[in-house]
Amino acid sequence: MTKSSRWNGKKAVTGIAAVAGIAMIVPLAACGGTNTASSSNEISIFTQNATYEGQLDGYVGKWLKDKTGLTVKVTPSTVGGTDRFQTKLTTGQLGDLIAFNSRDSLKQAIDAGAVEDLSAYKSKLPNAFRFTDAINRMTKMDSGKVYAIPAGAAQKAELGKGDPVNVPSFRYDYYKELGSPEVKTYWDYKDIAEKMAKAHSKTEKGDNMYALSLFGGWDTTSAGQLRSIATELGWITNDGVNSYDFINLNPAEKKVEDILADGGTYLTALKWANSIHQDGLLDPDSATQTWDDYMKKAEKGQSAMWVYGYLGNLNYNPVNKDMTAQNKGYERVPSDDAMSYQATSTLGSNWFWGLAKNSKNKDNAVKFLNFMYGDEGSFGFENGPEGVLWKRNAQGQPELTDLGKGDWSAEVPAKDGGGKVQDTFKARVNTSTGTPTGKDYDFPVVYNQWDSYLKGNASSLDKEWTADHDGALNVQEYLIKKGQVKGFKTPDLPSIEYSDQDKVIKSQVGDVIKQYSWKMIYANSDSEFNSLEKDMVEKAKSLGYDKLVKFETGYADKFFDKVQML
Numbered sequence: 001m002t003k004s005s006r007w008n009g010k011k012a013v014t015g016i017a018a019v020a021g022i023a024m025i026v027p028l029a030a031c032g033g034t035n036t037a038s039s040s041n042e043i044s045i046f047t048q049n050a051t052y053e054g055q056l057d058g059y060v061g062k063w064l065k066d067k068t069g070l071t072v073k074v075t076p077s078t079v080g081g082t083d084r085f086q087t088k089l090t091t092g093q094l095g096d097l098i099a100f101n102s103r104d105s106l107k108q109a110i111d112a113g114a115v116e117d118l119s120a121y122k123s124k125l126p127n128a129f130r131f132t133d134a135i136n137r138m139t140k141m142d143s144g145k146v147y148a149i150p151a152g153a154a155q156k157a158e159l160g161k162g163d164p165v166n167v168p169s170f171r172y173d174y175y176k177e178l179g180s181p182e183v184k185t186y187w188d189y190k191d192i193a194e195k196m197a198k199a200h201s202k203t204e205k206g207d208n209m210y211a212l213s214l215f216g217g218w219d220t221t222s223a224g225q226l227r228s229i230a231t232e233l234g235w236i237t238n239d240g241v242n243s244y245d246f247i248n249l250n251p252a253e254k255k256v257e258d259i260l261a262d263g264g265t266y267l268t269a270l271k272w273a274n275s276i277h278q279d280g281l282l283d284p285d286s287a288t289q290t291w292d293d294y295m296k297k298a299e300k301g302q303s304a305m306w307v308y309g310y311l312g313n314l315n316y317n318p319v320n321k322d323m324t325a326q327n328k329g330y331e332r333v334p335s336d337d338a339m340s341y342q343a344t345s346t347l348g349s350n351w352f353w354g355l356a357k358n359s360k361n362k363d364n365a366v367k368f369l370n371f372m373y374g375d376e377g378s379f380g381f382e383n384g385p386e387g388v389l390w391k392r393n394a395q396g397q398p399e400l401t402d403l404g405k406g407d408w409s410a411e412v413p414a415k416d417g418g419g420k421v422q423d424t425f426k427a428r429v430n431t432s433t434g435t436p437t438g439k440d441y442d443f444p445v446v447y448n449q450w451d452s453y454l455k456g457n458a459s460s461l462d463k464e465w466t467a468d469h470d471g472a473l474n475v476q477e478y479l480i481k482k483g484q485v486k487g488f489k490t491p492d493l494p495s496i497e498y499s500d501q502d503k504v505i506k507s508q509v510g511d512v513i514k515q516y517s518w519k520m521i522y523a524n525s526d527s528e529f530n531s532l533e534k535d536m537v538e539k540a541k542s543l544g545y546d547k548l549v550k551f552e553t554g555y556a557d558k559f560f561d562k563v564q565m566l
Helices: 058-068 085-091 103-111 118-124 132-141 172-177 187-199 224-232 265-278 291-300 310-319 362-372 375-383 425-429 451-456 460-468 475-481 500-521 526-542 545-562
Strands: 042-047 071-076 097-100 169-171 210-212 247-250 255-258 303-306 330-332 340-344 352-355 390-392 398-400 485-489
Touching (some): 058 375, 118 352, 169 172, 169 187, 172 330, 172 460, 187 210, 187 265, 187 303, 210 265, 210 303, 224 340, 255 545, 265 526, 310 330, 352 362, 398 451, 500 526, 526 545
Antiparallel strands (some): 097 352, 169 303, 247 255, 390 398
């Protein structure tokens, strides 16, 4: 595997597919399951997207109590690595509201009779039903019923101001120390990061510094963080409606690449990470560390680069202001071959909010859902209540308070409800609701996209980066100016639905790819890497990988038929 044959173009090949296993559902009516609440003013949320368990307390809990009169408990689907969705579904213990993380999970709940048709509550859900495109999509899929409200629903489709996740960040002062070398292809990140780590083997506080630290805790059917590199190199893995497990899509060229294609983006990403391991500069905890451990390393600056670029400029920088004041810290550095295709949509995502059929507190659950899909609720879901972490300036625009600008582990004053800054609603439930559109909230919902943040919160390091990048306030603005960000309008598409048989195959194939991928990352020689790659591909194909790549490619073709580039 030579550098010259990889990541130096947008070459695509036609793909193959994969398959997953989820047990068949026993209808709830046969199980006699019930939900109970400790009081009529308490509701519960069952979330497939987060691991927090307990009451929403602190300043968020106070805000919700003040606005809705309700106390909210959160129950995660996954605890200790075990997913309890099937068990909760068959016993009818899904709480009051359910935050689904896929159309497949929602469909299982529909087939099991576990969710209400929200059409019956339309008069009580005006904030949710105002997102007509998203609602109409649901009625098309479910024969006129609205079994759930899509997360991320919007009334207008716009290209966001936020930085692409997968534009890496470098320890920028170390990068400039090297003379700001050009990053022509993704391979150059490796070479530059390794030079940094060799020159600075320890952080300022004495912790180990690696060229690269990775995280595998969110892996589904592949090594997810390395799979996501494709979105920096002219591919998408989500078309705005569907996520694809085993193919990458190029919306402009209408091409497909299967992830196990020889010389393709994913296998190259594995080789890229393995070459850092073979050089002795990969964090040895990459395969096993928890997200909390990974975040701590980010805050300590223990990786010269971060694949998820925000771990540098949004995690290290805010808690190391003494460093950024000295022009030391992390900034995004795009490669010359970077190309980010970004969906703009009014349809919402393939994450959903549903109302449990067995809820014993439906009126309050609906009341809460309506608040969260209103402008105040959805903005507060992201940023907390007005006056705590953010406030309005004289022009009515949002800006961070001193507390919001500070350390995320800081304590919130008792008068505001207490708790820590980091104890946000979004962090504990991990989804989204609607996109605020009213005149009082006519600005981006995410704080790091506010003009006040980009201009007024810029550190000395940020200002140095801006001066180095033609005056751009962030990398999204810079890439748009250079034509390296392109938007597309998400078409109204059917959601991917696997058969029960194919779900089993998908799960088996995904397990093979995940397990072998991490073995390949830690291979100690090229021959070992190549042998593992051969075994992985053969085993995946023997289990039915090709069949399901073909299946996913069918949905990709529907997307290509309708997609409009902006």
